[in-house]
Amino acid sequence: MIVVPIAWIAAVFAIDVLAPSNIHLGPLLVAAPAITASFGGPRTVGAVAALAVAAQTAIGVLRDRDELFSSNHQAQIYALVLVGASLVVFCVLRDRRARELSQVRYVSETAQRVVLPPLPRTLGPLRAAALYLAAEEEARIGGDLYAAVRTATGTRxxxxxxxxxxxxxVGDAALLLGAFRAAAHRQASLGDLVAFLDKSVSWDLMEPDGTDGVGETFITALVLDVPDRTGRVEMIACGHPPPVVVRDGRPTTMHxxxxxxxxxxxxLAHPHYRADSFRFEPGDLLLLHTDGVTEARAPSGAFYPLTERITGWTDRDPEAFLRRLRRDLLRHVGGRLDDDAAVIVMARPASSRT
Incomplete structure (x- = not known):
């Protein structure tokens, strides 16, 4: 790449020296350090800028034989020095910013691995894949969450x-995930588990001065118990989008x-948690998601029609299905989401027993 600005300096130098006296191409030399700044560091930009100044000086010597350095050439040399110095400062600040962003990404990725570790590819007889898409470009984690815990009889x-x-x-998500991982493996019913999670979140929402902050912050959640030896899945939906079962390319929303x-x-509500259930047969895919998926908007303002878009998708591999869903979702929104989105896809292999 460095050949391009050097060749540009050489070409401008040769043409300007041979051009008629009323034609001045020296100002075009400023393009060389400007081009270099797009790929080079401060030292490289400084070297190219110095070469451009030397070329402009040589042009002045060769063209102004009677009067060394006319006012026109002096002005061009000063301008090159000023632009070159400005570009060097720009590259220093840009590289410093890049190092800071790299550190932010590292910290963010570390936080994600701690709060949201990758799901295992296998959960007993099930295969699984997960996806997290953060709305913020430099972020890797937000308020969406997911987790899976193995029990003696299945997966929660x-x-x-x-x-x-x-x-x-992020802190509220970490709190809920910690409570879920601590309690999900116990033999308590799904209703008891959700009641425990609700109390854990409520306790955390108490203000430091002792005032009750309940109702100002909450977490929508879908909690499921997927047994190993039966196709019947239990779930409790706490204000969260329902799961979708894909069977032979036909999606069904499990309200x-x-x-x-x-x-x-x-x-505030004092609910009595009762589980609903649905069939999850061998060969099916189970799709869990946050509202960042279904509320993703196209540039026209249309929401992402999840079940409509995945109709006819016969992929039975969770990772392949998830890659396809990611491409389709980002294509729908024009490449960038307005809200975080999390998706889990699970498959019960056709050979598993129910």
Missing amino acids: LIVGDVRGKGMTA AARPAPPLGLGE
Whole structure:
């Protein structure tokens, strides 16, 4: 790449020296350090700028034989020095900013691995894949969450969305995930587990001065119990989008007959948690997601029609299905989401027993 600005300096120098006296191409030399700044560091830009100044000086010597350095050539030399110095300063600041962003990405990725470790590819007889798309370009994690815990008889999963954004939302997500991982392996019913999660979130929402902050922040969540030896899945939907079962390319949304309020609002609603159930057969795909998927908008303002778009998709591999969904979703929104989105895809192999 460095050949391009050097060749440009050589070409401008040769043409300007041979051109008629009323034609001055020296100002075009400024393009050389400008081009170099697009790929080079401060030292490279400084070297090319110095070469451009030397070329302009040589042009002045060769063309102004009677009067060394006319005012026109002096002005061009000063301009090159000023532009070159400015570009060097720009490259120094740009590289410093790049190092800072690299550190931010590292910290963000470390936080994601701690709060949202990757799902195992296998959960007992199930295969799984997960995707997290952050709305912020430099972020790797937000208020969306998911986790899976193995039990003696199956797998318990949670997918949720914290109301709000920023580090407060990340902290609330970490709290809920910690409570879920600590309690999900116990032999308590799904209703007891969700009641425990609701209390954990409610306790965290108490203000430091002792005032009750319940109702100001909450977490929508979908908690499922997927047994190993039967196709019947139990779920409790706490204000969260329902799961979707894809069978032979036909998606079916599994709406909860007894929806519960979001976690953190239990102190207000005093719900009695009861699980709904649906069939999850061998060969099916189970799709869990946050509202960042279904509320993703196209430039025209249209929401992403999840079940309509995945109709006819016969991929049975969770990772392949998820890659296709990611491409389709980003294509729908024009490449960038307005809200975080999390997706889990699980498959019960056709050979598994129910």
